[in-house]
Each structure stands twice: as C-alpha cells, then as structure tokens.
Amino acid sequence: MSVENAPVVDVDEAAIPVEKKMYYRFESNDKKEFRVSELAIQQSETLNRLVEAMGYTSEDVENKPAIAIENIDGKTLKLVFQWCEHHKGEAIPVDDGSVPKIVEIPEFDAKLMDIDNGLLFKLIWAADYLNIVQLLNVSCKKVANMAQGKTPAQLRRVYLLPSDEEDEAAKRAAQEAQDPRAREVEEEFEERKRQGGNSFF
C-alpha cells in the first residue's frame, strides 16, 4: 500500500501539541498500513520503545518502509490504533495490585469493543503484545463481564473450560501425538499384564 493511501485513524489535530506532531507508519501482517501520531504511540510501551530506538526523523518516516507488526492483522491493528488515538496524552494507569481491580469501561471503549468474541480475543492478544496497559484493562474487563450472574456450569460453557477428564484426555492425546509408539507399547504392556506376566522385559 502506498503512503498516500495509508489510513489515518481518527486524529484530533487540535489535541496534539505542535512539537509532537509526527506520524509513524506501521504495517500489519496482512499488509495494511496505518499512520499513527507519536502521542498515540506513547500508549503502547512496546511501540514507544521501538520508535525511540529507531530514532526516525519525519523524512525517515516517509522514505523508509513502514514498521512491520508481523503478528497482528489489519482489522485488529485498526482497533488498537483507534483506541490509542482516542486516549492519546492520557496517563498510563499504575497497577496497585488491588483485588478486585476496579475498571470502568468508557463509552468510546465500549463502542470500540462492540465486536465479536474472535476479534476481541485478537484485540487482547494485541494489547498484551504491544503492552497497552489500559486497553488490556478494559478488554479484560469486557471478558470478565461475560461471567456476571453465571453459575459454574454456565461459566464452563462461556469460557470453554474443560473438565478434569477432558484435560486428561487432551494430555493423553498430546502425548500420543508426540510419540506414536507410545500407544503400541502401552497396549503390549496391558496385554502382558492380562497374561499374568510380572515383567515387561
């Protein structure tokens, strides 16, 4: 995608101080390009460190290839950068370790996260990978809200939580997949036990 065609996610020009008015270009793993303000990038510890380390000038941003974010797709990255632009300049919350952790979901965030659970899942992975503290807080709160008023049986269904038996079966399947001979050996061992043999060898 050319630089000219790269989407610029909702930017409030007036809110950006003049000296911070620099935009970086990022590319998702499906080759979608985004221009994001420097102030918005500060919401992401990962990206902020990255651009600091690169030390790009305005010319570099335009002339060099967009910074690739290889494990996030365009649809998810668009949400991430929309969130960062909306919350640019806001203080990054410091975790005081409290339980329950009180998190309010602002109206903008609620609308942004009015998405299917598949995309929400990707958004949380992206927020964690890019280390965007408050986006991780609100997106996890949305997942936590799915539990409200649910019984344990309903929680199992909502969060796809396997039972002990299912965990055991999955573990066995994983072991067998890792070593195809394991099942044969196990069956032979069982057969010998049935025949009354004390020793396998």
Added chain:
Amino acid sequence: MDDIVVSTFPLLNLPINAILNTFRTMDPVQVFGVSILSKKTKNLVESFKITPEMLQVEVAEMFVINFILPSDTTFYFELYQVPENQPLLELGTPETIHIHCNSQVMVWTNSMNVKQLLDHLRIIFHRPIDKLFFEENCERFSLESIHKNVTDVVMINIFSGNHEHNRRILSLFQPAALCLVEHALVDQCVPRDILMQNFDLFHVPDVQIILDDLLMTNSRFILLFCLRLSWKTLNQFLKLWVKGSNLRLEYLFLRFPDNLGLDELFNGLKYQDAPPKRELLKAYGGRDIWRFDGTQATISTDIRDDLVSFRMFVWHDHRVVN
C-alpha cells in the same frame, strides 16, 4: 437458564497476563465459580494469589463464610440456616450455597462438604481462617461437627451468652487467640477460668477489670478496652509485675477513660526514661522498668478523646533478639 448462554470465549487461550487481569476484574464470586470447575482452573486461580483481607466463618442461627475484601465488595456464602426448635445440625454437604455478592444473591448447587469447601477457599485465597465467630444461637449447630470441619483457625471470637457452651468451645478448639464480646462476659467481666488460660492473644472490648483479673490473665498479648480503671490499680499491677507476676506477658494494651496520671502510675517504682524510638512493636519513648530477674519493660501512655492508651512492652530475651 442455560439457554441464555449463547456466546463463548476461550479464556484459557489468552496470554497469562490477560487471564490474570480478567480474574482480577471479575467479581470474586465468579473467580470462585471458575476455581471449582477443574484441578487446572483451581491451580490457575491459586497461582494468581488473589487474596482477601480476611476469611471468616460465622456461626449463629446461620453458618456463613465471609470474605473481607480490600474494596467495599460484600461477599459471603450462606451454607445453612437453622430455625428455632430444630434438631441439632451436623455440618455435612449443603445441597445449595446462597452466595451474597454486593446486592445480588445467587443460589448454586453444591457438591463439596463444608471442610472441602473451606480447604478449597483457603488454598485459592492463600489465607487461613482468620476468625471463627460464635454468636447467639450458635448452639443450634453441633460443636463437634464445627470442630471437625472448621480447622486452621487463627482466632476465635465469642459473642454468645451461653457460658457453658462457650467453655465447651474453648475446651474443644483450644484457640491460640481469643476475643470475648458482649454477652460472652458475665456482668461485664471475663470469667476467671477463661482469664487463666494460656492464650497467645487475648482481646476484650468493653470489659470491667480489677487488679486480681489482670494478675490472673495468663496470655502473652493482652488487649483490653476497660470501662473503668484507675492509675492506682495499674501502679499496683506494675509493682507486682516487678516482683514476678504475669511471667508470660509480652504486651499489654489497656484503653480506659481518664486523664494522664504518670506520677501516680510510677509512684514507688524505679524507672528510667526510655530511648525515644525502639523499632520493635512501635514502642516510642515511655519509661523503662525492670523485673527482679532483670527483664526490662517499657511503659508508654497517651491520651486521645479522653481515653488513655496504656502500653507495656516486655523485652523478653527472644523478643529483643528477634
């Protein structure tokens, strides 16, 4: 009800930091709900070290497990309710648990007995049972079954006025720490056979106490909020301590209504001004006195809202070393 559940979310496939974040923002009742679903989810919740400030069991006409959380969240489990004139109830496996979380009440079917449930809670929340309360009508539950099911208790708090039952509680549980409140007292006094027991911590709010009671108290840490107490009584107590009374005493805190009376308190006692600050037990300033065997104690007093706070720190060898 199950039909309402339509969308699913693979919680355990999230990065670990996000799973923790989700559990921390979830209502504690749902955290508990997830923890009972499998060994894996129990271990997961346990690994996150979500800890309430206090875990309490309350026995009255109801049997309740109460969680004190740092926020204002109200969270408790009601396991049994025993109406009047019912036969003695043995704790077993309650069919349902009424879960109260803030203004919501949920009724969950249950398969764990009381001991399994308490053990589960102690493990996932990383706490012992901080307090076991015996309140009015607690005798509707079998004491033996409470003893069998409610283990690892730090402190017992007795509010009940059934003194014979209270004695059975102490004999059966032999608690390290005891708090007696209101009806558990006899004419606002602590029964002497209780005073004489060797508790590590003994606490009574609103008590009438005399010199003989103080001398008889055998506990290591004593906290008494006295309705009345005179400086003369305390002076006599200190003189007798110097001569060898209350050998186990390590810390005595008394609060009573009066004005400061240091002259009367130390009348006839040899003392020395204490160093302005000692790191141990927040002992700041005060006066040092010595027992006949050389054991040192620091006495400090202050007054706030017409209430005197009297603190006595006894510097046993192990306490000075630690």
